[in-house]
Amino acid sequence: MSPESTGQNEHHLTVYxxxxxxxxxxxxxxxxxxxxxxxxxIAYFPYANMxxxxxxxxxxxxxxxxxxxxxVLLVTLGFTMWFHHIVRVFAGVAxxxxxxxxxxxxxxxxxxxGFLFSLLGGALSIAWAPGEATADPGHEGADASRADAPAHxxxxxxxxxxxxxxxxxxxxxxxxxxxxxxx
Numbered sequence: 001m002s003p004e005s006t007g008q009n010e011h012h013l014t015v016y017x018x019x020x021x022x023x024x025x026x027x028x029x030x031x032x033x034x035x036x037x038x039x040x041x042i043a044y045f046p047y048a049n050m051x052x053x054x055x056x057x058x059x060x061x062x063x064x065x066x067x068x069x070x071x072v073l074l075v076t077l078g079f080t081m082w083f084h085h086i087v088r089v090f091a092g093v094a095x096x097x098x099x100x101x102x103x104x105x106x107x108x109x110x111x112x113x114g115f116l117f118s119l120l121g122g123a124l125s126i127a128w129a130p131g132e133a134t135a136d137p138g139h140e141g142a143d144a145s146r147a148d149a150p151a152h153x154x155x156x157x158x159x160x161x162x163x164x165x166x167x168x169x170x171x172x173x174x175x176x177x178x179x180x181x182x183x
Contacts, residue, residue: 025131026131027085028081028085029082031078031122031125032077032080032082033078034078034117034121035077035081035091035122036074036075036079037078037121038074038099038110038116038117038119038120039073039075039078039114039118042067042102042110042115043071043106043110044071045106046067067105067106070098070105071114073094077094077095078121091122092124092125093126094122095119095125096122096126099114099118099119102115102118103115
């Protein structure tokens, strides 16, 4: 076996890491993570008690149930982004709307932390697009589809500029004997 080959000597953590990387790359992973991270403080802070020495500060509000519902819905939307990425745009819009509703309902959106994470997660979910499948260069179908393309589209360009179509002025120039109409 060559030192570059992967096979039975590969560590199981490396296999799991590669599998997780592939899974993560096929869905809006960071959008779901930020949305869930935003839902947790929104749901937690209205029910939390802070202890400063002998003093207990209770941050519970009359809208504690609303905060809990918003937080649970944001966590659910985060899991939806992960496991059902087809509805990512709906989940992103819903996460943004719930983040905005959390400002007056849930202690200024979980003390701004939950609001910002949920807003960022919703925006990332809307902006995420699945990657395009690239054709294998050794695959015959890729060569056959390129054979139908015009010659100027088959060229390889090193710049980011798109190839331009050639100007078709030869026929007009030959009709006038190579002169301009005004001349």
